[in-house]
Amino acid sequence: MCGIVGYVGRRQAAPILLEGLKKLEYRGYDSAGIAVIEKHSFEVMKRAGSVEGLSAAKNFLGRTGIGHTRWATHGTPTEENAHPHIYGRIALVHNGIIENMKPLKEECLKRGESFTSETDTEIVAHLLDGYYEGDLLAALQKTAARLVGSFALAALSLEEPGKIALARRASPLVVGRGEDGTYLASDIPAIAAEGMEIYALGENEFALLDGKSAHFYAEDGREIEKKPLEYSLEEDVPEKKGFRHFMRKEMSEIPLSIANTQQIIQSYPKIFELREVLCHAEYIHIVACGTAYHSGLCAKIAIEARARIPVEVAVASEYRYRDPVIQRNTVVIAVSQSGETADTLAAAELAKRSGATLLAVTNVRYSSLARLADFVLFTAAGREIAVAATKSFNAQLVLLYALAEELASAKGRGACGAELLSLPLLAKDALAASEEVRAWTPHFLGAKSVFFLGRGADHCAALEGSLKLKEISYLPSEGYPAGELKHGTLALIEKGTPVVAILTSSRLAEKTMNAVHETYARGAKVFLVTSLPEYRKRGEILSSVLIPDIGETYSPVLSVIPLQALAYYVAVARGNDPDKPRNLAKSVTVE
Numbered sequence: 001m002c003g004i005v006g007y008v009g010r011r012q013a014a015p016i017l018l019e020g021l022k023k024l025e026y027r028g029y030d031s032a033g034i035a036v037i038e039k040h041s042f043e044v045m046k047r048a049g050s051v052e053g054l055s056a057a058k059n060f061l062g063r064t065g066i067g068h069t070r071w072a073t074h075g076t077p078t079e080e081n082a083h084p085h086i087y088g089r090i091a092l093v094h095n096g097i098i099e100n101m102k103p104l105k106e107e108c109l110k111r112g113e114s115f116t117s118e119t120d121t122e123i124v125a126h127l128l129d130g131y132y133e134g135d136l137l138a139a140l141q142k143t144a145a146r147l148v149g150s151f152a153l154a155a156l157s158l159e160e161p162g163k164i165a166l167a168r169r170a171s172p173l174v175v176g177r178g179e180d181g182t183y184l185a186s187d188i189p190a191i192a193a194e195g196m197e198i199y200a201l202g203e204n205e206f207a208l209l210d211g212k213s214a215h216f217y218a219e220d221g222r223e224i225e226k227k228p229l230e231y232s233l234e235e236d237v238p239e240k241k242g243f244r245h246f247m248r249k250e251m252s253e254i255p256l257s258i259a260n261t262q263q264i265i266q267s268y269p270k271i272f273e274l275r276e277v278l279c280h281a282e283y284i285h286i287v288a289c290g291t292a293y294h295s296g297l298c299a300k301i302a303i304e305a306r307a308r309i310p311v312e313v314a315v316a317s318e319y320r321y322r323d324p325v326i327q328r329n330t331v332v333i334a335v336s337q338s339g340e341t342a343d344t345l346a347a348a349e350l351a352k353r354s355g356a357t358l359l360a361v362t363n364v365r366y367s368s369l370a371r372l373a374d375f376v377l378f379t380a381a382g383r384e385i386a387v388a389a390t391k392s393f394n395a396q397l398v399l400l401y402a403l404a405e406e407l408a409s410a411k412g413r414g415a416c417g418a419e420l421l422s423l424p425l426l427a428k429d430a431l432a433a434s435e436e437v438r439a440w441t442p443h444f445l446g447a448k449s450v451f452f453l454g455r456g457a458d459h460c461a462a463l464e465g466s467l468k469l470k471e472i473s474y475l476p477s478e479g480y481p482a483g484e485l486k487h488g489t490l491a492l493i494e495k496g497t498p499v500v501a502i503l504t505s506s507r508l509a510e511k512t513m514n515a516v517h518e519t520y521a522r523g524a525k526v527f528l529v530t531s532l533p534e535y536r537k538r539g540e541i542l543s544s545v546l547i548p549d550i551g552e553t554y555s556p557v558l559s560v561i562p563l564q565a566l567a568y569y570v571a572v573a574r575g576n577d578p579d580k581p582r583n584l585a586k587s588v589t590v591e
C-alpha cells in the first residue's frame with residue numbers, strides 16, 4: 001500500500017515527483033524514494049521516513065522519473081526496502097502486494113541473482129529485467145502475466161530513457177497528459193493541473209508514456225482508446241490554520257462539514273432515480289472498513305428504526321471473501337472517506353457483479369469507488385489530512401441519516417428527522433463542551449487498557465471512540481456493548497482502569513448504568529459522555545461531559561465528538577503525532 005508517481009516530458013522530473021509524492025503521503029509515509037534517468041544512468045534517492053527526507057533530490061536533472069511513498073507490506077521500513085527498486089537496466093515502483101513472491105524469488109535465485117531488499121517489488125524488477133529485450137512495454141506485459149496479487153507498476157529502462165511503462169491490477173493508477181509532458185500517479189490530485197487530460201487505467205490494462213503521448217493497451221495487447229475523466233481542480237490547499245495538528249483543525253470543521261453535507265442529498269442530480277431504487281429496496285448491505293464501518297453500524301440502527309428495512313453491516317475484508325446472499329432489490333452501500341480502500345473496493349465490485357445496486361458514500365470526488373458505483377453521494381467534509389478520521393465520520397453519519405429519512409419516506413413511513421437540521425449548531429456546542437475532556441487526560445496516560453461502553457447507538461459511538469484512542473494514543477482499548485461486559489471482559493477491570501460510558505438514551509440509561517456500577521465496584525475510574533444531565537451527578541462518575549440531546553438514534557454524530565477530543569489530547573500528552581500515527585496510513589490501498 002503506497003503511492004506512486006511518474007513524469008516524462010520537457011521539464012526536470014524530480015521537483016514534479018517530490019510535489020506529487022507529498023500529495024500521496026496519505027497512502028503511506030514510512031519511506032520514500034525517486035529515480036530519474038540522467039545521462040544513461042539512474043539517479044536514485046531513497047530514505048526511511050517521510051518524503052521530506054528526499055528534498056536534496058530536487059536537483060536531479062533528468063526529465064524522466066518515477067517516485068514512491070511507502071507503507072511497508074513486505075520488509076521493514078528501511079532505506080534498502082524503499083522504492084524504486086533498481087535491477088540491471090530497470091527501475092520500478094509498485095503499489096500492491098505480490099502473493100506468489102516465494103516461487104518467483106526462488107526462480108531468480110536459481111539463476112544466480114541476488115537481492116538487496118526484503119520486498120516483493122524487487123523480485124518484479126528482476127523478472128522485468130530478465131524479460132527485457134529492448135521493448136519495455138512487452139517486458140512488462142510478460143512480467144505482469146507471471147504475477148499473482150495486486151499491483152500498480154511504473155517502470156523505467158535505461159535503454160529507453162524517454163519512456164515509462166505501466167501495468168495495473170486491483171490498485172488504482174491514472175495518467176495525465178499535460179502541455180509539458182505525461183504524468184502518472186495513484187490518484188488524480190497528485191498530478192492534476194490546469195488543462196491536463198486525465199485517464200484511468202482499467203483492470204489488467206497497460207500503458208506506455210512518452211513526453212508527448214500516452215498509449216493504452218488491453219490485457220491481450222490490443223491498443224485501446226480512452227476517454228479523459230471529468231474532474232475539476234481542488235481549490236483547498238490543506239493548511240493547519242493556526243492549529244498545532246490537522247486532526248484538531250479538522251475537528252473544528254465538524255459543524256461546517258455537517259452543514260455542507262446536509263445539502264448534498266437534496267441537490268443530488270440523480271435524486272429521482274435514487275428514490276426509485278430506494279423505494280424498491282428490500283435489503284441493504286453496508287460494506288466498509290474502520291471508522292467507515294462504524295458509520296455503517298450507526299446507519300443500520302437509523303435505517304432499521306426509521307424505514308424498517310433489514311440492514312447487514314459487514315467489514316469489507318470479510319464480505320469480499322464470503323458468499324454473501326445478495327437478493328433481488330438489494331442495495332449495497334459502500335462507505336469510504338477516501339474511496340480508495342482496497343477491501344471496500346473489492347466488496348463493492350463483488351456486490352455489483354452479483355447484481356446489487358451499488359451506492360457509494362465517499363468524500364473524494366474522483367476516487368475509484370466513485371467511478372465504480374451506480375449512485376454516488378459525496379460527503380462534503382473537505383480534504384481530511386490527519387490519519388484519524390474525524391469530520392468525515394460526522395459527515396458520513398449525517399449523509400447516512402438523511403438516507404435513512406429518504407428510505408423512510410420512500411417506504412411511506414412519514415417525514416421526520418427535523419432535528420437533524422439543527423445539527424451544525426449542536427455540533428458547535430458539543431465541540432465547545434468537549435474541551436472538558438482535556439482534564440481527563442492524566443487518568444489515561446499510563447492505562448493498561450481503556451474501555452468505552454454503551455448500548456444501541458451509544459455502543460457504535462463507543463466502538464469509534466475506542467478505535468480513535470488506539471490509533472493515535474497506542475493505548476489498548478475496547479469498545480464494548482455495556483450489557484456484554486459481565487460475560488468475560490469484566491475480568492480485565494482493575495483499580496484505576498479508565499472506563500468511558502456513553503449515555504444518550506433515556507430508554508437504556510439505567511441498563512448502561514448497571515455496567516457502570518459493575519466496573520466502579522471493581523475500582524474503575526468512570527467518565528461519562530451524556531445528553532442526560534441527571535446522570536452527571538451519580539456518585540460513580542468521576543467526571544462528565546454534557547452534549548446536546550438529539551435523541552438516541554442519531555446521537556453518535558454528537559457523542560463521538562468528545563471521544564475524538566479525548567483521543568487527541570491523550571495522544572498529544574503521550575508525545576505522539578496524531579496526524580501521522582505509527583504503522584498506519586490514511587488510505588489502505590492493499591488488502
Ligand code: AGP
Nearest residue numbers: 290291292336337338341388389
Ligand atoms: C480511521 O480513523 C482510520 N484511519 C481508518 O479506520 C479508516 O476509517 C479506514 O481505513 C477506512 O478508510 P476509508 O474511509 O478511506 O475507506
